[in-house]
Amino acid sequence: MTPASDSRRADLQSALIRVAQQDREALRTVYAMTSAKLHGVCLRICTDRGAAEDVLQNVYLKVWQRAGSFDPAKASAIAWLCAIARNAAIDWRRSQRYEDPLPVDLAETLVDDAADPSAELAQSGERAQIFACLDELEPARAAAIKAGFYQGLSYPEIAEAMEKPVGTVKSWIRRGLMQLKECLSREQ
Amino acid sequence: MSSDAMPERSAMAAELALGLLEGTERASALRLMLSDPGFAAEVEGWRARLAPLYDGFADIAPADGLMARIDAAIDAEAAVAPMASLGSPAAQGRWKMATFAASAVAAMLALALVWPSPKDKGPASQANADVAVAQLTGPIDGLLLTARYDSSTAEMLVRVEGMPVTETEPELWIVPADGQPRRLGRLLRGGVTRIAVPEGHRQFIDPVSELILTMEPKVLPDPDKPSAPTVAQGRLQRI
Numbered sequence: 001m002t003p004a005s006d007s008r009r010a011d012l013q014s015a016l017i018r019v020a021q022q023d024r025e026a027l028r029t030v031y032a033m034t035s036a037k038l039h040g041v042c043l044r045i046c047t048d049r050g051a052a053e054d055v056l057q058n059v060y061l062k063v064w065q066r067a068g069s070f071d072p073a074k075a076s077a078i079a080w081l082c083a084i085a086r087n088a089a090i091d092w093r094r095s096q097r098y099e100d101p102l103p104v105d106l107a108e109t110l111v112d113d114a115a116d117p118s119a120e121l122a123q124s125g126e127r128a129q130i131f132a133c134l135d136e137l138e139p140a141r142a143a144a145i146k147a148g149f150y151q152g153l154s155y156p157e158i159a160e161a162m163e164k165p166v167g168t169v170k171s172w173i174r175r176g177l178m179q180l181k182e183c184l185s186r187e188q
Numbered sequence: 189m190s191s192d193a194m195p196e197r198s199a200m201a202a203e204l205a206l207g208l209l210e211g212t213e214r215a216s217a218l219r220l221m222l223s224d225p226g227f228a229a230e231v232e233g234w235r236a237r238l239a240p241l242y243d244g245f246a247d248i249a250p251a252d253g254l255m256a257r258i259d260a261a262i263d264a265e266a267a268v269a270p271m272a273s274l275g276s277p278a279a280q281g282r283w284k285m286a287t288f289a290a291s292a293v294a295a296m297l298a299l300a301l302v303w304p305s306p307k308d309k310g311p312a313s314q315a316n317a318d319v320a321v322a323q324l325t326g327p328i329d330g331l332l333l334t335a336r337y338d339s340s341t342a343e344m345l346v347r348v349e350g351m352p353v354t355e356t357e358p359e360l361w362i363v364p365a366d367g368q369p370r371r372l373g374r375l376l377r378g379g380v381t382r383i384a385v386p387e388g389h390r391q392f393i394d395p396v397s398e399l400i401l402t403m404e405p406k407v408l409p410d411p412d413k414p415s416a417p418t419v420a421q422g423r424l425q426r427i
Contacts, residue, residue, distance in 0.1 A: 024259070031255050036247035043248055047332070050406060051353065053250055054377055060258045061379070079239040086242075090207050096353060130240045148206045149241050155208055156195065175232075178194045184237055184279045 008033070013077040020067035027064055034078065035060075038085040045089035045152040055092050059085045090152035124180055133183035141176030201227060204236035257376070264380035319427050322399050326420035328352060333375075333401060333420055335360075335392050337385065344372065344383045351377045354358060356403035363400055364392040371411055375401075391417055398423050 012033050018026035038059055040053040063085055070080050134142045140162070147153045147161065155173075159166040192200070203209050221228045318340075318371040324333035331348035337344045346360060358377060361369040370389050376382045385393070400421045402414040409415045 024262070027258075027262075031258070035254065036244075036249045037245060039250040040241070040245040040248040044245055046357075050355070050357075053254060056250055057254060057261060057376075058378070061261055064258075064262055075236065075239065079242060082242040082245070083235065083239075086207065088201050094210065123370055128236070131244070145206070148208050149238065150244065152207055154210050159244065173206075173208070173344060174194045174202075177199075177206070181202075181237065 009076065009078070013072055016063075016067055016070055016077045016080075017072075020063075020070065027060070030063065030081070031060060037078065038081060040148050041082055041085040042089045045086065045093055045148055048144060052089070055088050056085070059088050062088070086152065090133050093152050094154070116157060129184060130180070133180050136183055137173075137176050137179055141172045141179070144172045145180070148173065197227060201230035202234045205238055210422075228340060259391065260382060261376060263381055264376075264382045266291050318393075320393055320424040320427070321427055322422040322424045324399055324401055324420040324422035326401070328419055331420055333360075333399075333422070335399055335424075337424065339390070342385050342387075342390055344385050345380055346375055346383065347380045348375055348378055354403055355375075355406075356416065357406055359402050359404040359408065360416065361400050361402065362389060362392050362397050364394075364397045369400065369414055371408075373400075375402075383416075393424060394426060395426065 012030065015026045017032070019030055035056070039052060039056050042055045042059070043049065044050040046055055059081075063081065066084075070077065074080075075083070131174040134145070137145070144158050144162065147158045153161065155166050155170055158173075161167040162169060200209070200213075200217050200220070200357065203222070204214065207392060209217055217231075273297055318338075320337045320339075322333075322335045324335065325331065328350075331352070332349045333346055335344055335346045348358065358375040358381070360372040360375055362372055363369045370392065372385060372389065373381070373383045399419055400414070400418045402416040403419055404416055
């Protein structure tokens with residue numbers, strides 16, 4: 001974390017708190033600081049530009065309506081915003097009943113692995129840690145977890161995309177998450 | 189070393205945070221979050237653990253003009269705030285019942301209930317403003333549009349409910365007595381869209397004219413006529 005990124009995170013948090021007071025200018029600030037990231041979340045999960053922008057528009061409407069429930073003690077502003085975007089995109093995706101889920105290996109091509117850990121809104125030093133922990137997992141377990149997180153796929157969709165039984169995928173993910181939890185607590 | 193077995197409840201907390209659960213499993217996990225603080229804390233723990241993964245999403249700027257759409261959507265929601273201020277469950281129930289009754293009379297009653305009347309709109313509106321409303325329905329189950337035109341502002345507010353997700357975009361037209369559709373504009377897929385009715389089209393706001401909705405390609409092939417069949421229609425009625 002650099003002092004500049006600390007100050008940017010503080011700016012975002014204070015803008016979000018002002019949004020809760022129905023400050024439209026603050027919403028524009030939040031939008032300017034986060035729309036590319038949240039659009040990245042929506043586009044990744046929706047995989048359709050038009051749908052992603054519709055979802056994103058609704059995300060900022062929700063932000064406008066729900067900013068009062070943001071609690072800086074529980075989550076960083078960017079994590080709170082990303083969670084709203086991810087949930088909204090997953091809801092949209094599930095409403096579509098995709099017949100052909102994306103192949104999971106596509107996940108790798110779409111994840112921004114080059115994202116700079118010191119990027120201005122990067123959340124904390126934990127970033128490197130969780131990515132390092134994912135790297136420790138068996139590749140299939142890590143791929144299944146990433147497909148759930150980054151593509152918003154459900155168990156049956158991941159199973160279909162990886163051409164494995166649902167039970168196998170479930171077991172991979174549960175064991176992978178267990179390892180992830182242990183890894184994160186070990187290195188803290 | 190990791191142990192292979194994860195207690196069922198902890199697994200469910202992690203799966204909920206990761207977004208893997210669907211349907212009844214998701215519903216029961218959400219119920220458990222409300223009733224069991226220990227489980228809720230586990231879910232929160234997982235959300236916090238996974239949150240750094242958000243850094244892995246790429247930054248991709250959305251199209252220019254999206255903030256303007258958001259502003260318009262917020263303004264449109266604010267414009268119908270009196271609906272929320274009606275407040276009581278009874279009033280909301282009346283609105284629901286009325287919107288599901290597909291008659292123009294029901295639409296008029298519902299709109300009279302939920303939209304602000306011109307005299308409530310403050311000094312900016314003219315006392316003799318005319319207000320016309322329409323309810324648009326069609327073959328798509330659950331799709332319902334309610335439109336309200338106020339002559340004092342020349343604005344039409346259109347509320348869209350139950351729009352299915354499609355590759356195409358909802359486009360609103362007015363078809364006067366001559367049968368030639370005139371374009372009013374593109375609608376948001378949900379919530380309220382505010383349309384400034386072009387001066388040349390205002391003369392067509394009458395009980396003979398019909399509002400129609402077509403689902404058009406993102407780039408409209410011809411702004412002067414619909415390229416797709418009508419999916420919802422309704423006639424304007426003065427109130």
